[in-house]
Amino acid sequence: MKRRSATEGMRKGPWTPEEDAILFExxxxxxxxxxxxxxxxxxxxxxxxxxxxxxxNKLRPGLKKGRKFSPEEEQKVLDLxxxxxxxxxxxxxxxxxxxxxxxxxxWSIHCKRLARARHDQRGPLTDISNQVANLETNAxxxxxxxxxxxxxxxxxxxxxxxxxxxxxGTSSTILDPQPDxxxxxxxxxxxxxxxxxxxxxIFDLPPLPEIHYLQSTPRSVNLSQDQYRQSTQFFEGEPxxxxxxxxxxxxxxxxEQCLNYEHGLMDSGLDQFMDNVxxxxxxxxxxxxxxxxxxxxxxxxLKSPY
DNA sequence: AATGGAACCAACCGCCCACGA
DNA sequence: GTCGTGGGCGGTTGGTTCCAT
Numbered sequence: 578m579k580r581r582s583a584t585e586g587m588r589k590g591p592w593t594p595e596e597d598a599i600l601f602e603x604x605x606x607x608x609x610x611x612x613x614x615x616x617x618x619x620x621x622x623x624x625x626x627x628x629x630x631x632x633x634n635k636l637r638p639g640l641k642k643g644r645k646f647s648p649e650e651e652q653k654v655l656d657l658x659x660x661x662x663x664x665x666x667x668x669x670x671x672x673x674x675x676x677x678x679x680x681x682x683x684w685s686i687h688c689k690r691l692a693r694a695r696h697d698q699r700g701p702l703t704d705i706s707n708q709v710a711n712l713e714t715n716a717x718x719x720x721x722x723x724x725x726x727x728x729x730x731x732x733x734x735x736x737x738x739x740x741x742x743x744x745x746g747t748s749s750t751i752l753d754p755q756p757d758x759x760x761x762x763x764x765x766x767x768x769x770x771x772x773x774x775x776x777x778x779i780f781d782l783p784p785l786p787e788i789h790y791l792q793s794t795p796r797s798v799n800l801s802q803d804q805y806r807q808s809t810q811f812f813e814g815e816p817x818x819x820x821x822x823x824x825x826x827x828x829x830x831x832x833e834q835c836l837n838y839e840h841g842l843m844d845s846g847l848d849q850f851m852d853n854v855x856x857x858x859x860x861x862x863x864x865x866x867x868x869x870x871x872x873x874x875x876x877x878x879l880k881s882p883y
Numbered sequence: 884a885a886t887g888g889a890a891c892c893a894a895c896c897g898c899c900c901a902c903g904a
Numbered sequence: 905g906t907c908g909t910g911g912g913c914g915g916t917t918g919g920t921t922c923c924a925t
Contacts, residue, residue, distance in 0.1 A: 589895070591919095613910065629911070630894065645891090666913060678893080681914070686890065 588622040592631055596621055600628055601636055609637065634676045641674035646683050654680060654687070 592600075599620050607614060609632055612625030621628065634640075646654065650672065657668045665677035665684075672680065 591893075610911085624895095625910070626896090626912095627894080633912095634893075663914065677913075682892065685916090 587616065587624050587627070589627075592635070596623070597631070597636060600631060603628075604632060604636070609633075634678050639674055640676065641679075650675075651683075651687075654683060658684060 600615065603615050603620060609629075612629040612632075614625075615621050615628045616623060616625060623631075653671060654668065657671055661667050663681075663684075665681045669675050669677040669680050
């Protein structure tokens with residue numbers, strides 16, 4: 578008898594804003610855990626894994642959206658990869674707002690560029706290979722592209738399964754050359770500027786000293802019957818009917834990190850809500866931390882006209 | 884304007900581990 | 905001790921966008 582697959586009947590592919598809103602609501606109610614509950618309760622035809630991934634990579638507050646890696650971040654990725662190997666989750670902890678997927682994707686592109694540069698170096702150097710070579714020598718004092726590639730090739734030759742064992746010492750013959758002309762080769766981290774304490778990419782938020790959140794989103798507005806009906810439909814997961822103007826949530830943050838929270842919230846689907854709701858702005862409210870902002874959203878936002 | 888390749892991004896898959904029954 | 909399950913992680917793939925020709 579054929580066993581029913583856990584993923585049978587589950588939806589795959591891109592997430593819709595409606596699904597995002599439902600998932601966000603689940604996290605608000607249950608926290609970022611019990612992912613299987615989402616499908617178990619019939620909230621979404623998605624596997625728990627899929628839900629978790631969506632939250633971690635796209636919905637959770639604090640994510641940097643659509644920003645390429647800066648040169649500083651690129652260098653840090655290179656240095657940290659040299660130290661930790663392909664421990665992307667570990668490396669991502671040094672990049673508030675970045676996910677392991679971000680770092681992993683960046684690195685895979687980086688490897689492709691290296692491979693192409695190396696291939697090109699066997700023939701005439703092209704502009705791109707020169708650029709990559711310059712990038713590597715400037716940004717990476719850890720190892721030359723050749724050393725990195727040789728290291729990777731040796732790992733492959735040794736039958737490495739690629740599961741993050743580059744810190745197992747097998748690559749030391751490559752990265753452990755002669756008397757070190759460049760100490761960073763052995764301990765790349767020590768030459769980095771002081772790093773913030775790694776934070777939990779799931780729940781912990783990066784340190785945000787002396788931050789004031791000014792919240793001016795209407796907590797209480799008067800709606801027409803039609804507006805109220807539409808708004809509550811959204812809450813129940815119906816197709817989007819408007820957008821909640823979280824853009825009116827003014828968040829002042831000297832480190833700009835709170836702006837990321839704002840974007841994270843907006844991108845989570847709440848921005849597609851209450852677009853046509855009249856704004857009656859109460860005096861700005863100060864919050865001490867992000868949790869207070871999130872809590873404020875759990876309070877009634879709408880006044881029933883009934 | 885059309886096209887092909889590179890870059891980028893989102894999401895799935897499979898493996899592994901921790902934990903509770 | 906074992907088994908099942910949930911969750912975490914790294915690898916991979918497929919789709920989309922960008923850009924040079």
